Amino acid sequence: MNKYKKILMQLFIFVNITLISMFAYLKYPSFFSLFENKLNDVMFLARGDKTADDRIVIVDIDEKSLQQLGQWPWSRNKVATILEHLTQYGAGIIGLDIVFAEKDNSSPKLVLQKLGLKNIAAEDYDKILAETIAASPTVTGYVFALKNDTLEKRETLPKTTAIIIEKNKPEKSSLIKPYRAIVNIPVIKNAAYSSGYFNTIPDEDGVVRSIPMIMEYRGLLYPSLSLELTRLALGERKVVINYYKKGVESIRIGKITIPTDRFGRMIINYRGRQHKYKYISACDIYANKIDPKEIAGKIVLVGTTAAGLLDLRSTPFDSVYPGVEVHATAIDNILNQEFLARPSWIIGFDIVDIFLSLSIAFGLLLIPNAMLSFTFLTLFITGLLFMHYYTMTEKGLLINTLFPLAGISFLFVIGEAVNYFLESRQKERIKQKFATKVSPAVVEELIANADSDTFDVKEKEITILFSDIRDFTSISEKMDSAKSLINLLNEYMTPMVDIITKYKGTVDKFIGDAIMAYWNAPTDVQDHPDKALQSAIEQILRLETLNIKLSKEKKPNINIGIGINTGVSVVGEMGSIGRSDYTCIGDSVNLASRAEGLCKVYASKIILSEYTKKMLKKDNYFLRELDTVRVKGKNKPVTIYECMGYKEKHWVNFNENDTRIYTEALKLYKNSHFKEAKKLFTRLNNANVQKLYTIYIQRCEYYIHNRPKDFDGVFTFTNK
Structure with a gap:
C-alpha cells in the first residue's frame, strides 16, 4: 500500500476523531465532567499545599470539646459563653456553621414549663444565646433542603441584610432553587444581624469542588454563609449578580468579582489537606484559656470536626475534610482573589485547544520513525499537560484536559495501528502463526530468530527450579477475601519472577502458589546451574525483606521451599494443535519437583540434587549433604544437598x-x-x-x- 493512501487513511481518522471529540464535548459535558474533575484533582495534588490566610480562624467543636463539655447539642448557655468570650477577644466577625432549628430542651425555663410550673422564674438558654448573638458580631447559619424531603415547609424565611442586585438577568433563572429552609428558631434568628446558608453540594462522585454562592428561595435571593461573612468583613452592603444568556457569570462584592458557573457556584481553590487554618478547640474558648491575640480582628468560623456530628466532606485532597474548612477556604479565595474559573468564553477556547492539539498529534503521527514519533508525542503531551496545569495553578483557569488528551491518545493509537498493520505485515503473520503455540516472550524470540531451530523439540541439558509456598492453606484462611489473597500472591510472585529473569531464567508456568522455571532453554545460558542456585538464594534473601514489610502491614509471612535439579530434558513446543507452549518434560523435571517437596521433610529452604552440585563452577555456596534418597517414582537413589546461602552470608x-x-x-x-x-x-x-x-x-x-x-x-x- 503506497505512502499517500496511508496518509489519507490517517487523515480520515484525524478528521473523525476531531469531530467526535468536539461533538462529545459540546453535547455531553455533564457526562464527561466526572473524568475531567478527576484530572483536575490530580493537578491539585501535583500542585501541593499552599499557604492559607491567617486572618481566618476555626473554633472547633472537636472530640476534646465533646469530652469536656458533654455530647452535642450543648445547652445554649454554653454556646453563648463561647460567643461572649470570642467577642471579648475582639473577633472581627463570627460565623456559625451550626443551625439551632429547635428549642433547647435543657433550658430550665422549658423544663419547668413541661412540669406545669410556669410562674417560677428560671433561665431561658435560647434567650441567653439570642442576647449574646445580638451583642456580638455573629452571623448565624442555616441550611436549605435542596429536594422534597416530604417534611412540611415552614413559613419563616431566612434573614439577610445583603442588598442583592441582578444585572442582565435572563427570563429563566439558573440559580439553585431549594425546597425548604431549615432556619434558627425565631428568637435566635431575629437577634442575629444577618445569616447565611452553609450547604455544600458534592459532585456526582461525592467530592465537594464548589459552593453555591447564591440560591433563590420563594422568589428571593439568599447568600451563602461564606459570601455573607466576606461581605460584612469587607464592609460592603451590596452583592451584584452578573448574568449572561445561559446563567450566572460572576458575583461582585465591592471591587471583588467572584467567577462562578451558570448556577452561581464558585469553584473552591483548596489550600491543601485539612487543618490548613488555625484550629482552636471550643472548650479552650469556653474555659477562657487562649491568648486573645489569636482571635482579635479575625474572621472566626464555629464548626465541628468531630466524626459523630457528620460535618465531614470529601475534597480533592482528603476523603475526610471538615465542612467548616470548606467555608473557610471559600472566604480565603474571595479575600485574596485566588479563584478557579471556567468563564463563558472558555468553551470556544477548549474547542480551539482540542483542534490544535489533535492537529499537532496528527503531524507527529506522520513521522516515519515510530520511536521518534512516539518520543515527540510524549514530549508534546507533557507540554500540553504542563500548560493546563500552569493555567490552573497560576492563572486560575480550568481548561478542559480530558478531550485533548483522550483525542490525542485515540488518534495516535489508531494511527499507529494503521502503520503497524500496513508496514509490519510479515512480522504480524509470524505472530499470528505462533501466538497460540508459545508464550509471548518466546514469540518475540522467534521473531528475532525466525530462521533458527531454537524452538524445535529436542533433548537438552537444562537446570530446573521449582518453588512452593509453605502452609498456603493456612495463609489463605488468614486473608479476609479472595482478592486480598491474590494481591498477596502477586506481591510475592513479582519480585521472585524478577529475580529469575535477572539470572537469565525462563519462567515456565505458575502452578497455583508454585513457580516452575528453567535455565539453558530456549537459548543457551552459560553456567546455568550456578545461575539457578544464585537465583534461589536471592529469592530467599528477598523474601526476608518482603516478610518485614508484610509484618508491618499485618499480613501473614510467606515461607517457601525451592528444589533444583540439572539434567537432560525434552524441550520444545508442546501441547495441542490449538493451544501449545514452549516447555520441558522428563525425569530431570520430576526430580526437581521432588526436591522441592523434600524441603518440607527436612525443613530446608533450598534443596539441590547431586547432579546440580557436580556442575557448580563457583565454590562460595554454603552447602551440606542432606541425605541419599529414592524419591517416589524413581528407583535410582540420588544424593541431595541443602543450600543455606553463601559462605559469607547464610541463614542457618x-x-x-x-x-x-x-x-x-x-x-x-x-x-x-x-x-x-x-x-x-x-x-x-x-x-x-x-x-x-x-x-x-x-x-x-x-x-x-x-x-x-x-x-x-x-x-x-x-x-x-
Missing part, C-alpha cells in the same frame, strides 16, 4: 565445628554405626535444634532396634 546456625561433627555423624550413619551416629546427632541437636538432626536421631533409634540387612544408607520415600 551451622559453623565449622558443626560441619565437622555432622560430616562424621552422617558417615557413621551410612556405615550402619547407628549408636555412634545417634550420639553425634543428639549432641548437635542439643546445641542447636534442627529438624534434620531429629530425623536422623529417629532413624538411628529405629535401626538400633530394627537393624536392617544390607543397609546402603538410602532412604526411600513413598510420598511426593
Whole structure:
C-alpha cells in the first residue's frame, strides 16, 4: 500500500476523531465532567499545599470539646459563653456553621414549663444565646433542603441584610432553587444581624469542588454563609449578580468579582489537606484559656470536626475534610482573589485547544520513525499537560484536559495501528502463526530468530527450579477475601519472577502458589546451574525483606521451599494443535519437583540434587549433604544437598565445628554405626535444634532396634 493512501487513511481518522471529540464535548459535558474533575484533582495534588490566610480562624467543636463539655447539642448557655468570650477577644466577625432549628430542651425555663410550673422564674438558654448573638458580631447559619424531603415547609424565611442586585438577568433563572429552609428558631434568628446558608453540594462522585454562592428561595435571593461573612468583613452592603444568556457569570462584592458557573457556584481553590487554618478547640474558648491575640480582628468560623456530628466532606485532597474548612477556604479565595474559573468564553477556547492539539498529534503521527514519533508525542503531551496545569495553578483557569488528551491518545493509537498493520505485515503473520503455540516472550524470540531451530523439540541439558509456598492453606484462611489473597500472591510472585529473569531464567508456568522455571532453554545460558542456585538464594534473601514489610502491614509471612535439579530434558513446543507452549518434560523435571517437596521433610529452604552440585563452577555456596534418597517414582537413589546461602552470608546456625561433627555423624550413619551416629546427632541437636538432626536421631533409634540387612544408607520415600 503506497505512502499517500496511508496518509489519507490517517487523515480520515484525524478528521473523525476531531469531530467526535468536539461533538462529545459540546453535547455531553455533564457526562464527561466526572473524568475531567478527576484530572483536575490530580493537578491539585501535583500542585501541593499552599499557604492559607491567617486572618481566618476555626473554633472547633472537636472530640476534646465533646469530652469536656458533654455530647452535642450543648445547652445554649454554653454556646453563648463561647460567643461572649470570642467577642471579648475582639473577633472581627463570627460565623456559625451550626443551625439551632429547635428549642433547647435543657433550658430550665422549658423544663419547668413541661412540669406545669410556669410562674417560677428560671433561665431561658435560647434567650441567653439570642442576647449574646445580638451583642456580638455573629452571623448565624442555616441550611436549605435542596429536594422534597416530604417534611412540611415552614413559613419563616431566612434573614439577610445583603442588598442583592441582578444585572442582565435572563427570563429563566439558573440559580439553585431549594425546597425548604431549615432556619434558627425565631428568637435566635431575629437577634442575629444577618445569616447565611452553609450547604455544600458534592459532585456526582461525592467530592465537594464548589459552593453555591447564591440560591433563590420563594422568589428571593439568599447568600451563602461564606459570601455573607466576606461581605460584612469587607464592609460592603451590596452583592451584584452578573448574568449572561445561559446563567450566572460572576458575583461582585465591592471591587471583588467572584467567577462562578451558570448556577452561581464558585469553584473552591483548596489550600491543601485539612487543618490548613488555625484550629482552636471550643472548650479552650469556653474555659477562657487562649491568648486573645489569636482571635482579635479575625474572621472566626464555629464548626465541628468531630466524626459523630457528620460535618465531614470529601475534597480533592482528603476523603475526610471538615465542612467548616470548606467555608473557610471559600472566604480565603474571595479575600485574596485566588479563584478557579471556567468563564463563558472558555468553551470556544477548549474547542480551539482540542483542534490544535489533535492537529499537532496528527503531524507527529506522520513521522516515519515510530520511536521518534512516539518520543515527540510524549514530549508534546507533557507540554500540553504542563500548560493546563500552569493555567490552573497560576492563572486560575480550568481548561478542559480530558478531550485533548483522550483525542490525542485515540488518534495516535489508531494511527499507529494503521502503520503497524500496513508496514509490519510479515512480522504480524509470524505472530499470528505462533501466538497460540508459545508464550509471548518466546514469540518475540522467534521473531528475532525466525530462521533458527531454537524452538524445535529436542533433548537438552537444562537446570530446573521449582518453588512452593509453605502452609498456603493456612495463609489463605488468614486473608479476609479472595482478592486480598491474590494481591498477596502477586506481591510475592513479582519480585521472585524478577529475580529469575535477572539470572537469565525462563519462567515456565505458575502452578497455583508454585513457580516452575528453567535455565539453558530456549537459548543457551552459560553456567546455568550456578545461575539457578544464585537465583534461589536471592529469592530467599528477598523474601526476608518482603516478610518485614508484610509484618508491618499485618499480613501473614510467606515461607517457601525451592528444589533444583540439572539434567537432560525434552524441550520444545508442546501441547495441542490449538493451544501449545514452549516447555520441558522428563525425569530431570520430576526430580526437581521432588526436591522441592523434600524441603518440607527436612525443613530446608533450598534443596539441590547431586547432579546440580557436580556442575557448580563457583565454590562460595554454603552447602551440606542432606541425605541419599529414592524419591517416589524413581528407583535410582540420588544424593541431595541443602543450600543455606553463601559462605559469607547464610541463614542457618551451622559453623565449622558443626560441619565437622555432622560430616562424621552422617558417615557413621551410612556405615550402619547407628549408636555412634545417634550420639553425634543428639549432641548437635542439643546445641542447636534442627529438624534434620531429629530425623536422623529417629532413624538411628529405629535401626538400633530394627537393624536392617544390607543397609546402603538410602532412604526411600513413598510420598511426593
